[in-house]
Amino acid sequence: MKDFMGFTRRNILIYFKDILAVFFSLLTSIIVFVLYLLFLKGTFVDALTGTMKGLENIVSSQDIEMFVNGILLSGILGSSMITVPYTCLQTIVKDREAGVDIDICSTPLKRWKIVLSYFTASSLCAFIMTSLILTVGLITLGFMGDLHMTAGSVLASYGAVLLGSLSSTALFMMILLLFKSSSTSTAFFGILTAASGFVIGAYIPLSRFSDGVQSFCNLFPASHITALIRNLLLSGISDKIDSSIGGLDNGAFISAVKETFSFNAVAFGKTFSSSGSVIYVLIIALVSILAMTYLYKKTYMRR
């Protein structure tokens, strides 16, 4: 067990000791945050107020603002769940390029422990970073107003973040095992950084896209997890808004808002419930883990 723990510790240290790597792994999240301050917040608020004709005097502007803030937090979390594990997993490619993998394989450390350790370290890094973002986000929002979250929702949010970290890591590990050079994996990261904000609907709600694009985006576990987190973070404030309307619209406003901001992933004409999303993500993670075990054997056994 010491060998596994030691190698995992090493992989975690490699990520956290490289300040630039940490920064770039959070770049999309930072971009989402900056864009939010610049114009996204206004756009989202306008979109909401546009759909609440006749309810302007009933729904408080502070509740609308808190709702939009929650959308922002889910977007930041969703994008970091993509970029942090990918950055951490780039160690695999760098190790191969520098010949470090030969050094590792020349020790008694078993091959399956090596692959499991890369996976564990990356999942942990992603969980640590996203939990940190979630914690800071919740505290900040707590100072700004009330999200009306229950303790259970808060706890479940951390659970969703953990599931997101595990599934993204599993998926990216499978992809990164195919790359042979850092330049290729870095180029892919560039694409990922640019695309991740769109894929999870941080910049523009996925519902605004065509069915085909929505289906494509919702193939990624991170999109499902982001939708799940949106539900967990915003169910309290949604209920609060709905109850302030007092049944005048039979819940139509909140239903429309949830649809607009993609509270449920939609792919190939099927709307996923939260539990459906969890099952989908678990299946993707399991398939990825099996695939990466096979790929790792191919790549590292050198037989």
Place this chain on the structure above:
Amino acid sequence: MNIIEVRNLTKDYKGKRAVDSISFDVEEGELFAFLGENGAGKSTTINMLCTVLAKTTGSAFIAGKELGKEDDEIRKAIGIVFQNSVLDRKLSVKENLLTRGSYYGLSAREVKERIEPFKERFELDEIWNRRYEKLSGGQRRRVDIVRALINDPKILFLDEPTTGLDPKSRRLVWDHIDYLRREHGMTIFLTTHYMEETRDSDHVVILDKGNIIAKGTPAELKSRYAHSKLVWYTAQSPDSENLISRISNEFAYDADHYNIVTDDDLTEFIYQNKKHIRDYELIKGSMDDVFLTLTGKEFA
């Protein structure tokens, strides 16, 4: 007693034969040198013996354990200094050594105990908390060697350990290797680009295009494949050339001296003709000459 026994070891790689049925033995405690140009098959052989590359055919026993069947036991018995540094650049020396030690199932305390005897000799205290990327080439090599010693290996594999180092650092690395042999009785398996580094080896194997083309002690190889040379400083004259022709027909006059190449006993010749031969240099055949004779190529 042989600590490494290799029989008909072969490696086919991407349709090419990288190592072609090589056989050799390494005795316990000796310095064994593996020579050859780039692409000769040195690193492929080392990687097979270190269990990171599978053999195609043949067999090898390392520290009494069979390659391919008892790889984990072999991994515990060997230490490797790779051609390129393979430690983590962003981590400190301490972090690098502690994590590497853990791969052998060692706790931090156990790693520190293993390192303690080498700490002063390899001057680790001053760089203990420094990042590996901040170290000089010589300092990195010192840490690489200590990393290879962490598991208390019986055999230390060194794959061109001095390549890229300045002469002073190269000398220091050799001091450390000598120390490990002398004080710890460690078997050293070396590949090198520098022919002079094989001078102190117990046995040398020369590899060319995946085949062993010669093996023996440096003295045996030199006597078999290299010629001694006499540089005789004297004026050019028919008498001198008559004298030279008694031992060699292979001579030439340059500036102020004759260069005479022969397989005969030059010491005896000089002694017999000491009245004539007063100012001279006797140059023994070198490993460079051995390599040149065997491959027809100058060593890079």
